[in-house]
Amino acid sequence: MRRWIAALVAVVMVFGAVGMESYASSQDLQKYQEQLKKLQSDMKKIDQQQRQLTANQKSVVQRIGSIENSIRSVEGEINDISDRIVTTEGTLNATLMELANAESKIVEKKDTLNQRLRVMYKTGHVGYLEVLLGSFNFEDMLSRMDMLQKIYEHDTTLLEYMQQQRDLVEEKKKALEEQRASLVSLKSDLSSKQKKLSQDLTSLDTEQQNLKKDIKALEAQEDRLNEDAKKITSLIAKLKTTEKYVGGKMMFPTPGYTRITSPFGNRLHPVYKTYKMHTGIDIAAPSGAKIVAALDGKVIYSDWFGGYGKVIMIDHGGGIVTLYAHCSSLVVKAGTKVTKGQTVAKVGTTGVSTGAHLHFEVRQNGKYVNPVPWVTG
Numbered sequence: 001m002r003r004w005i006a007a008l009v010a011v012v013m014v015f016g017a018v019g020m021e022s023y024a025s026s027q028d029l030q031k032y033q034e035q036l037k038k039l040q041s042d043m044k045k046i047d048q049q050q051r052q053l054t055a056n057q058k059s060v061v062q063r064i065g066s067i068e069n070s071i072r073s074v075e076g077e078i079n080d081i082s083d084r085i086v087t088t089e090g091t092l093n094a095t096l097m098e099l100a101n102a103e104s105k106i107v108e109k110k111d112t113l114n115q116r117l118r119v120m121y122k123t124g125h126v127g128y129l130e131v132l133l134g135s136f137n138f139e140d141m142l143s144r145m146d147m148l149q150k151i152y153e154h155d156t157t158l159l160e161y162m163q164q165q166r167d168l169v170e171e172k173k174k175a176l177e178e179q180r181a182s183l184v185s186l187k188s189d190l191s192s193k194q195k196k197l198s199q200d201l202t203s204l205d206t207e208q209q210n211l212k213k214d215i216k217a218l219e220a221q222e223d224r225l226n227e228d229a230k231k232i233t234s235l236i237a238k239l240k241t242t243e244k245y246v247g248g249k250m251m252f253p254t255p256g257y258t259r260i261t262s263p264f265g266n267r268l269h270p271v272y273k274t275y276k277m278h279t280g281i282d283i284a285a286p287s288g289a290k291i292v293a294a295l296d297g298k299v300i301y302s303d304w305f306g307g308y309g310k311v312i313m314i315d316h317g318g319g320i321v322t323l324y325a326h327c328s329s330l331v332v333k334a335g336t337k338v339t340k341g342q343t344v345a346k347v348g349t350t351g352v353s354t355g356a357h358l359h360f361e362v363r364q365n366g367k368y369v370n371p372v373p374w375v376t377g
């Protein structure tokens with residue numbers, strides 16, 4: 001969005017306000033002032049965007065802080081649950097041992113009982129035979145059997161008790177396993193939450209980085225607009241200086257090259273292919289050829305200027321200004337006093353141009369005039 005506006009401003013700067021064919025009128029003080037107004041309104045927009053971005057940045061920083069707190073709290077919970085899992089597992093292991101112990105004791109007791117059963121069976125059986133044979137004390141046998149029966153019954157009760165105890169341990173084991181399972185699932189949920197929070201944090205970090213970049217880009221844009229405004233302001237100041245015309249006859253600005261490929265006045269524009277006012281004359285000259293001051297004067301502009309590319313403007317006093325456009329390089333700086341014939345730039349094809357040539361203009365009191373009568377005759 002800001003880049004879009006920045007691009008628009010750049011386009012307006014190059015092709016609108018300081019466009020090639022509208023240059024003649026834009027050079028007027030009023031035009032400069034309009035450009036300044038536009039620049040100031042663009043700067044206002046940028047200022048609003050900066051405020052918005054700064055507010056966004058503040059909110060992102062706050063969200064980052066709150067997510068970092070959440071992450072810390074989730075990490076604390078995870079640690080607690082991990083501890084509880086360890087504790088539960090310890091208890092579970094002890095219970096498992098308890099269970100194994102109880103079971104082995106039960107097996108032992110069952111063995112004893114089986115042995116007793118066998119003894120009882122044998123005794124009972126033998127006793128019966130002996131009773132039948134009448135060679136054994138029957139009462140002794142009965143009391144012995146009775147005693148065995150009592151021991152057996154006691155052992156059976158004990159076994160039942162042991163089995164009940166085993167069942168209790170079994171229940172405890174089940175409860176512990178359930179507890180562990182729910183803790184593990186809770187931990188897994190918390191880990192997912194932690195992961196999600198980390199992702200949120202990463203995306204917020206990215207957002208913050210992007211905001212920083214956007215703010216930086218806006219600052220650069222603002223700097224450029226300020227620079228443009230400064231340029232136009234200084235140009236206006238220079239245009240206001242009224243000095244007496246230095247006088248004399250202008251010389252051709254490209255020594256050795258005098259062929260005019262495009263005259264002053266209405267013509268079909270070579271790039272835009274529409275009939276437009278040609279505000280100067282185009283002189284055929286190779287790239288790098290010298291461009292000289294047509295007359296004594298003071299350089300009032302030496303810089304890039306929209307579709308004109310690199311431009312020199314020389315004030316000759318009395319409202320007469322000459323302009324040299326599409327230069328490949330500029331030799332003198334703004335403010336320099338130059339004499340007629342002094343090299344001020346080199347021929348080139350910068351800005352909106354189809355090839356190396358010099359676009360030469362003469363301005364008289366803010367209006368463009370045909371330069372031909374000024375340099376010939």
Ligand SMILES: [Zn+2]
Pocket residue numbers: 262278280281282358359360
């Ligand atoms: Zn031209």
